[in-house]
Amino acid sequence: MPAAIRTCPLCEATCGLEITVDDGSVPRVRGDRDDVFSHGFLCPKGVGLGELHTDPDRLRTPMRRTPDGDFEPVSWDEAFAEIDRRLAPILADHGRDAVAAYIGNPNAHSLSALVYGRVLLKALGSRNIFSASTVDQYPKQMASALMFGSGASVPVPDVDRTDHLLILGANPLASNGSLMTAPDIRGRLRAIRARGGRVVVIDPRRTRTAREADEHHFIRPGTDALLLMAMVHVLFAEELVDLGHLAEHVEGVDEARALAADFSPEAVEGACGIAAGDIRRLAIELGAAPTAAVYGRIGTTTQAFGTTASWLVDVLNVLTGNLDRPGGAMFATPAAGSPNTTGQPGRGRGARFGRWASRVRGLGEVFGELPVAVLAEEIETPGDGQVRALITLAGNPVVSTPNSGRLSAALEQLDFMVSVDLYRNETTRHADVILPAPSPLERSHYDLALYLFAVRDVANYSPPVVERAPGTPDEWEILLRLTGVVTGQGPDADVAAIDAFVAAEAVRRQTATPGSPVEGRDADELLAELAPRVGPERILDLQLRTGPYGDAFGARPGSLTLAALEAAAHGVDLGSLKPRLPGALRTASGRVELAPEPLAADVARLHDELARERNGGIVLVGRRDLRSNNSWMHNLPLLVSGPARCTVHVNPADAARLGLIDGEPARVRSRAGEIEVPVEVTEDVMPGVVSIPHGWGHDAPGAVLSVAREHAGANSNILADEQLLEPLSGTAVLNGIPVELAPVRAAEPVPAA
Ligand SMILES: Nc1nc2c(c(=O)[nH]1)N[C@H]1C(S)=C(S)[C@@H](COP(=O)(O)OP(=O)(O)OC[C@H]3O[C@@H](n4cnc5c(=O)[nH]c(N)nc54)[C@H](O)[C@@H]3O)O[C@H]1N2
Numbered sequence: 001m002p003a004a005i006r007t008c009p010l011c012e013a014t015c016g017l018e019i020t021v022d023d024g025s026v027p028r029v030r031g032d033r034d035d036v037f038s039h040g041f042l043c044p045k046g047v048g049l050g051e052l053h054t055d056p057d058r059l060r061t062p063m064r065r066t067p068d069g070d071f072e073p074v075s076w077d078e079a080f081a082e083i084d085r086r087l088a089p090i091l092a093d094h095g096r097d098a099v100a101a102y103i104g105n106p107n108a109h110s111l112s113a114l115v116y117g118r119v120l121l122k123a124l125g126s127r128n129i130f131s132a133s134t135v136d137q138y139p140k141q142m143a144s145a146l147m148f149g150s151g152a153s154v155p156v157p158d159v160d161r162t163d164h165l166l167i168l169g170a171n172p173l174a175s176n177g178s179l180m181t182a183p184d185i186r187g188r189l190r191a192i193r194a195r196g197g198r199v200v201v202i203d204p205r206r207t208r209t210a211r212e213a214d215e216h217h218f219i220r221p222g223t224d225a226l227l228l229m230a231m232v233h234v235l236f237a238e239e240l241v242d243l244g245h246l247a248e249h250v251e252g253v254d255e256a257r258a259l260a261a262d263f264s265p266e267a268v269e270g271a272c273g274i275a276a277g278d279i280r281r282l283a284i285e286l287g288a289a290p291t292a293a294v295y296g297r298i299g300t301t302t303q304a305f306g307t308t309a310s311w312l313v314d315v316l317n318v319l320t321g322n323l324d325r326p327g328g329a330m331f332a333t334p335a336a337g338s339p340n341t342t343g344q345p346g347r348g349r350g351a352r353f354g355r356w357a358s359r360v361r362g363l364g365e366v367f368g369e370l371p372v373a374v375l376a377e378e379i380e381t382p383g384d385g386q387v388r389a390l391i392t393l394a395g396n397p398v399v400s401t402p403n404s405g406r407l408s409a410a411l412e413q414l415d416f417m418v419s420v421d422l423y424r425n426e427t428t429r430h431a432d433v434i435l436p437a438p439s440p441l442e443r444s445h446y447d448l449a450l451y452l453f454a455v456r457d458v459a460n461y462s463p464p465v466v467e468r469a470p471g472t473p474d475e476w477e478i479l480l481r482l483t484g485v486v487t488g489q490g491p492d493a494d495v496a497a498i499d500a501f502v503a504a505e506a507v508r509r510q511t512a513t514p515g516s517p518v519e520g521r522d523a524d525e526l527l528a529e530l531a532p533r534v535g536p537e538r539i540l541d542l543q544l545r546t547g548p549y550g551d552a553f554g555a556r557p558g559s560l561t562l563a564a565l566e567a568a569a570h571g572v573d574l575g576s577l578k579p580r581l582p583g584a585l586r587t588a589s590g591r592v593e594l595a596p597e598p599l600a601a602d603v604a605r606l607h608d609e610l611a612r613e614r615n616g617g618i619v620l621v622g623r624r625d626l627r628s629n630n631s632w633m634h635n636l637p638l639l640v641s642g643p644a645r646c647t648v649h650v651n652p653a654d655a656a657r658l659g660l661i662d663g664e665p666a667r668v669r670s671r672a673g674e675i676e677v678p679v680e681v682t683e684d685v686m687p688g689v690v691s692i693p694h695g696w697g698h699d700a701p702g703a704v705l706s707v708a709r710e711h712a713g714a715n716s717n718i719l720a721d722e723q724l725l726e727p728l729s730g731t732a733v734l735n736g737i738p739v740e741l742a743p744v745r746a747a748e749p750v751p752a753a
């Protein structure tokens with residue numbers, strides 16, 4: 001049986017897979033040993049692509065909700081006719097903002113969605129755009145935009161060359177890395193230690209990653225910014241600040257020193273739960289290492305000081321001279337689609353936030369979106385601009401976003417909802433029409449987003465592994481047909497014509513961009529050279545050819561094109577990360593902003609945090625498991641076999657205090673809601689902290705998830721509080737939620753009257 005070579009689209013590690021397909025079934029998925037980046041590594045989810053492809057619950061036909069709340073299969077034409085009949089009047093009568101959109105995580109792994117999702121959203125023209133980013137990485141991207149001028153400029157740890165890696169709030173051995181595309185991270189961490197380097201982990205849980213490290217410290221959730229501020233304080237106090245090659249590119253060093261003045265290790269140790277001596281040593285070791293990188297992820301972003309902590313991670317990288325040098329924290333040079341490789345290098349317009357605000361709570365826009373924590377209230381609250389319709393694209397906000405109970409109820413109040421998804425699940429069961437996306441194996445793949453954050457520059461394109469059923473559109477065609485509806489072209493818009501228009505615009509923009517390798521060239525000529533490609537491949541070819549390694553349409557012969565990638569099934573290696581300053585900067589000053597005003601201002605809140613009384617209450621954090629992928633892969637038997645994973649981890653001291661027993665259910669309550677989960681008593685979580693994984697709770701009526709239903713678990717986001725947000729980016733606090741726990745006792749016998 002011939003095997004196809006294909007990049008895995010499921011997480012950020014971008015592993016190369018070798019997939020054997022036999023008459024519709026997928027008997028084998030293995031790691032591609034010849035992949036230029038992953039060298040044969042894969043995880044169980046990659047193997048699960050086979051079960052995903054053949055899953056009988058996966059939707060293959062559009063579904064329409066019937067008046068009795070059930071669903072019936074309909075043709076694609078009927079589905080779009082229904083969407084047009086219902087959506088067009090809402091847009092006409094109530095305006096663009098009446099239709100909201102929610103963009104889920106798998107969009108970041110889909111070439112189709114990255115290119116054409118943007119087209120649909122622009123055409124929709126609504127201010128009510130939401131995504132998984134405000135329950136995820138926006139704090140990091142906001143800090144990056146303020147410091148470096150673009151949210152795409154997130155420094156990634158140069159793990160393959162560093163001597164010292166400090167990891168906060170990330171568990172890449174379970175997550176396989178995030179904002180750090182690095183297949184086989186365990187191998188890469190082991191290599192650091194094998195060459196005499198050091199790995200330090202800061203996490204309220206003793207994770208698999210912590211076990212791989214030289215040193216691990218528990219930290220009180222939400223206090224990373226205090227720890228990092230104290231480390232900044234120590235670097236200045238011990239005269240370890242050495243910007244080295246960065247000196248001429250950095251603004252605000254004195255401000256940073258002043259901001260850290262009050263945050264000595266002794267001042268923060270009580271709040272963080274890390275001894276002052278350890279904090280001082282961690283800072284000195286970081287400053288003294290020949291090369292070092294500080295890296296923070298979900299535990300440092302989806303928390304009360306997400307943007308400030310994310311900023312301080314890179315303040316440490318700058319003050320130790322490690323930003324933008326081999327072995328430090330560096331910017332990738334992706335082959336396609338990065339804002340920091342287009343336009344004039346070294347300077348830009350900088351970042352602007354809060355260009356509009358949410359209607360009900362007045363929360364500011366970030367990167368063109370509103371915080372997803374306001375979605376429910378925007379649907380519930382009557383008045384001008386009320387959200388009456390919702391489009392979800394590859395998202396499951398009912399499980400993934402705070403106060404799931406409230407959001408789930410709110411979705412039932414919508415006049416109309418349409419979802420593009422693989423399943424009828426907790427979210428899409430509320431839709432009036434569900435449009436099935438093709439299976440991942442039925443579409444092509446290129447990691448337009450993730451190579452922005454890769455620890456090595458690579459480029460890998462995969463064609464579809466199997467053909468779609470006749471008459472079934474690709475996801476980009478679905479998105480463009482929706483674009484037709486929202487632009488008033490009706491249900492049967494000419495998708496090819498919209499696509500041609502999109503491509504022509506993209507080419508014209510390139511030829512008009514100062515500094516582009518095709519600046520001033522004839523747009524029609526370039527378009528002709530892209531023929532006969534259409535769809536995402538046409539746009540990708542354009543981006544590759546005008547990118548940093550591109551052939552510039554003949555001006556740099558022999559350089560990168562999509563054709564070159566098609567000829568290289570295992571990918572093209574573009575080398576180690578390269579120093580990019582000042583060229584990568586897009587700040588107005590043309591310098592790295594070490595103390596941008598909004599972040600400097602938030603330090604006042606850190607002062608308050610130091611002064612805050614701690615009441616000894618319990619806080620909830622999350623956790624990830626290797627065999628989960630957020631909320632949506634629990635319908636695959638391979639990934640849910642074995643003991644139940646949706647449990648609450650409780651430290652033995654807390655278990656004893658609260659009367660919780662290992663294996664018995666506990667009731668966990670927050671301001672937002674209440675769930676029951678089995679207790680797992682473990683030393684691996686620090687006292688005062690409990691942990692429940694997100695992405696469970698698959699017992700919703702009307703969802704078609706026959707396997708997941710048998711392993712339902714409980715939805716931890718019933719507990720997450722939609723009122724508890726990080727103020728700068730509006731990102732939800734998913735780590736550090738105050739909760740109360742009690743044992744669930746068997747009902748007391750009722751005495752006879
Ligand atoms: N408490 C807590 N909550 C969290 C987190 C946490 O750590 N703790 N993490 C947050 C993070 S980081 C994220 S990214 C979000 C994720 O939030 P979401 O993106 O809303 O949720 P997912 O579970 O990723 O759901 C993805 C949806 O896309 C569908 N899908 C999968 N592949 C495709 C495809 O190719 N095309 C289409 N059209 N649909 C597809 C799936 O069926 C599923 O419905 O969750 C967040 N929620």
Ligand SMILES: Nc1nc2c(c(=O)[nH]1)N[C@H]1C(S)=C(S)[C@@H](COP(=O)(O)OP(=O)(O)OC[C@H]3O[C@@H](n4cnc5c(=O)[nH]c(N)nc54)[C@H](O)[C@@H]3O)O[C@H]1N2
Nearest residue numbers: 169170171175178221222297298299624625626628630735
């Ligand atoms: N197997 C698997 N892989 C995934 C996913 C998945 O659901 N399952 N989801 C994917 C997605 S969308 C993302 S965004 C990435 C996320 O990638 P990671 O950020 O690596 O995700 P987690 O494994 O949740 O690690 C977060 C860690 O932060 C810790 N933590 C919680 N609160 C705090 C705090 O206040 N301070 C500190 N220092 N630590 C804290 C938690 O205990 C946890 O160990 O993973 C991706 N990969």
Ligand code: SF4
Nearest residue numbers: 008011014015043046
């Ligand atoms: S680590 Fe990520 S990219 Fe690699 S096989 Fe697993 S899910 Fe796929």
Ligand SMILES: [Mo]
Nearest residue numbers: 105132136137
């Ligand atoms: Mo995420």
